[in-house]
Amino acid sequence: AQSVTQLGSHVSVSEGALVLLRCNYSSSVPPYLFWYVQYPNQGLQLLLKYTSAATLVKGINGFEAEFKKSETSFHLTKPSAHMSDAAEYFCAVTRGRNQGGKLIFGQGTELSVKP
Amino acid sequence: DTEVTQTPKHLVMGMTNKKSLKCEQHMGHRAMYWYKQKAKKPPELMFVYSYEKLSINESVPSRFSPECPNSSLLNLHLHALQPEDSALYLCASSQDGTRPNTEAFFGQGTRLTVV
Numbered sequence: 199a200q201s202v203t204q205l206g207s208h209v210s211v212s213e214g215a216l217v218l219l220r221c222n223y224s225s226s227v228p229p230y231l232f233w234y235v236q237y238p239n240q241g242l243q244l245l246l247k248y249t250s251a252a253t254l255v256k257g258i259n260g261f262e263a264e265f266k267k268s269e270t271s272f273h274l275t276k277p278s279a280h281m282s283d284a285a286e287y288f289c290a291v292t293r294g295r296n297q298g299g300k301l302i303f304g305q306g307t308e309l310s311v312k313p
Numbered sequence: 314d315t316e317v318t319q320t321p322k323h324l325v326m327g328m329t330n331k332k333s334l335k336c337e338q339h340m341g342h343r344a345m346y347w348y349k350q351k352a353k354k355p356p357e358l359m360f361v362y363s364y365e366k367l368s369i370n371e372s373v374p375s376r377f378s379p380e381c382p383n384s385s386l387l388n389l390h391l392h393a394l395q396p397e398d399s400a401l402y403l404c405a406s407s408q409d410g411t412r413p414n415t416e417a418f419f420g421q422g423t424r425l426t427v428v
Binding site: 234240241242243244250288297299304 | 344346354406411419
C-alpha cells in the first residue's frame with residue numbers, strides 16, 4: 199500500500215533561510231508524488247508534482263523537490279524563506295496505478311517563518 | 314478557469330437539520346471528490362465520482378449522501394449529523410480518475426460545525 203511520512207510536524211525558519219520539509223514514501227509501484235500547501239482557513243494548492251519525467255521538480259513560489267529513489271524521499275526545499283510561506287504543507291501520493299486524484303496525505307508540516 | 318468553487322464557506326447546523334454542500338468546476342474535469350479534514354489533520358478521502366458515477370465510497374456513514382447531477386456539479390447532502398462530524402469539507406476535481414500523475418484541484422472548503 200502507498201503511504202507517505204512527513205518528518206517533523208513543525209518547522210521554524212528565519213526569513214531568508216533555507217526551507218527543508220521532509221517527505222519519505224512507501225510504495226510497491228513507482229510513486230506519483232505531490233506537495234500541497236494550505237494557508238489558514240483555505241483549501242489546498244498544488245505546489246509541484248513528481249511524475250517520473252525528471253527527478254528535480256520545480257514548482258510555484260520558488261519551491262522545488264528532488265525525487266531520490268535510493269532514499270525513498272521527496273523533500274521540499276526553497277532557498278530563501280519569505281514570511282508569506284508560513285502555512286501547512288502536505289506531501290501526498292496517489293493511492294495506486296489507476297488511482298489518479300485519489301490521494302493519501304502525510305500528516306503535514308506546519309512551517310513558521312520568523313522575521 | 315482553474316477554480317473549484319464551494320458553497321457555503323461556513324455552515325452551522327443542528328443535529329436534526331438537513332443541509333447540502335455544493336461544489337462546482339468548469340475545467341471539464343471528469344472526476345470529482347469529497348475529502349474531510351479535521352483540525353490539525355490531513356484530508357481524508359470520502360467519495361469519488363468518475364464520469365458522474367460513484368466509484369468510491371470510503372465506508373462513509375449514510376448520514377452523508379453524495380450526488381453528482383452533472384459533470385460540473387457535486388453535492389454532499391447532510392442529515393442527522395453528529396458533533397464529531399464538524400470539520401472542513403473539501404471538494405476536488407481532476408481531469409480523470411485513473412491516470413496517476415493527474416493532480417487534484419481543491420476548493421476552499423466548507424467549514425461545518427454541528428451543534
